[in-house]
Amino acid sequence: MRKDFLWGGAVAAHQVEGAYQTGGKGLSIADVMTAGSREQARRITAGVLEGEYYPNHEGIRFYEHYKEDIRLFAEMGFKCFRTSIAWSRIFPQGDEETPNEEGLRFYDDLFDELHKYQIEPVITLSHFEMPYELVKKCGGWRSREMIGHFIRFAQTVMERYKEKVKYWMTFNEINNQMILTNNIYAFTNSGILFEEGEDRLKTVYQAAHYEFVASAEVVRMGHEINPDFMIGCMVAATPVYAYSCHPDDVLLAQREDRKNLFFADVHARGHYPAYVKKEWERLGYQLDITKEDLEIIRKGCVDYIGFSYYLSSAISADPKVKKLGDDLAAGTDTVENPYLPMTPWGWAIDPKGLRYILNQYYDRYEVPLFVVENGFGFEDVMEDGQIHDQNRIEYLSDHIREMVKAVEEDGVDLLGYTVWGCIDPVSFGTGEMRKRYGFIYVDKKDDGSGTYERIRKDSFYWYQELINKMSK
Ligand code: BGP
Secondary structure, eight states: OOTTOEEEEEOOHHHHTOOTTGGGOOOBGGGGBOOOOSSSOOOBOSSOOTTOOOGGGTTTOHHHHHHHHHHHHHHHTOSEEEEEOOHHHHSSSSOOSSOOHHHHHHHHHHHHHHHHTTOEEEEEEESSOOBHHHHHHHOGGGSTHHHHHHHHHHHHHHHHTTTTOOEEEEETTGGGGGOTTSHHHHHHHHOOOOOTTOOHHHHHHHHHHHHHHHHHHHHHHHHHHOTTOEEEEEEEOOOEEESSSOHHHHHHHHHHHHHHHHHHHHHHHSSOOHHHHHHHHHHTOOOOOOHHHHHHHHHOOOSEEEEEOOOOEEEOSOTTSOBOOSOSSSOSSEEOOTTSOBOTTSOBOOHHHHHHHHHHHHHHHOSOEEEEEOOOOBOOOOBTTBOOOHHHHHHHHHHHHHHHHHHHTTOOOEEEEEEETSBOOOOTTTOOSSSBOOSEEEOOOTTSOSOOOEEEOHHHHHHHHHHHHHTO
16 A cells, blocks of 8 residues: 555535535535435425425534544544535635635634644535535536636635645546436536436536536646646446346446446546447437537546445346336446345445456556545444444455455555545435444434434444554
8 A cells, every 4th residue: 555545534515514504605505405215315495495304404513513523533543534615615606706705714724623633635626515506597517607617616725725735526426417317416416407308318418528627627727726736536436247247238237337437537538438429429419519628628637536435236138137226326227236235225235346446447547546435324323322333344344455455466556545424424315314424423313303422433443443553
């Protein structure tokens, strides 16, 4: 492993900060999503409605508790901490010319607190927190206008924190929006509310194009602000396995895998791959793509690939093989992998899949990689004031073991590893608290009640020991 390997943890502003209208912050798209569950998808409401419950409004009160929480991260020995800058704290309406100073000052204080303990910030610019006003004003990333708004936001914070933040990522899990059957993905990635009967795939490709242009321009501009910046993309890495060695399954898996690889292809290689141009031709898509856009994309290749890894999926061309259905995690066509156990939320547990994806990405892109999310969502049980989360320890140990093999045996260049939800966050997919990820338990229930007290779990001490051992 790299001598300066970045062991740490990850969260996102909208899933922890709360304070959704404090310090001049405007509504973000996360603030209009109601709570849901594994069975019941979250609802997107037209603004904040009376009588609805929005779990992100309070998050876990990280906005107030961040000094206490960072002290706990330091106690575990974190070398880095990933979070996001809530876009609507900096530009509450999204299209202002001048930023909100109170929002900027919050992140100044947050980064200063991290540096007090020599913890490196790893910052996501857009982690499902786009200003809600931009959904209303220009339909989110349907509109080319968003490019300017995002670049202004990125330039403002990169300038402001150029001495405090080195590691940046542009769009969190930008590929999620390829799951067209659940409205939450296009909404959280791109602020898109699908209309009745529209060609969702075409809308997503157009939005993704504008995001690619914005991301590439931010990479170029960021390097001018500080040549030491490491600016990455961020994709949800869910490898697609062929259900059988039947050539139809193998070809289908290759095609399905490309839905995710497409995004890293453009971010890392700086051009549209032939397979997607052929798809657009077949579908008759005339997208709004200019020569200038393609030049920007070519010049703005990312410095590294950040990605989340939770599960692998399997796909079969045989209609007789039962589909998993509209699973919030994978796609609608995936099938259960009979060789893998699942989490209570239906995510396949596949540590070897992490080694697989590390090799696939490093072979394909030959740039450093960064595992910025990996975690085990589980309804932890409190016993005599403690949480014995042995299953989380096993999940993470198994994944770290495979990750180390990818580096030590396969030669992958890996920057770091940040465990998702290092402190219990509000679940993105379901809005629940019960789907807990943390090394630190937060006493908040699904209905928002609780003391918000922080309690170390058994995994807190396990990770502390692991970082200590691996950093020698
Ligand atoms: C990823 C998001 C994270 C986090 C994670 C866990 O999609 O990047 O924000 O939420 O998934 O998913 P969930 O919270 O739905 O369990």
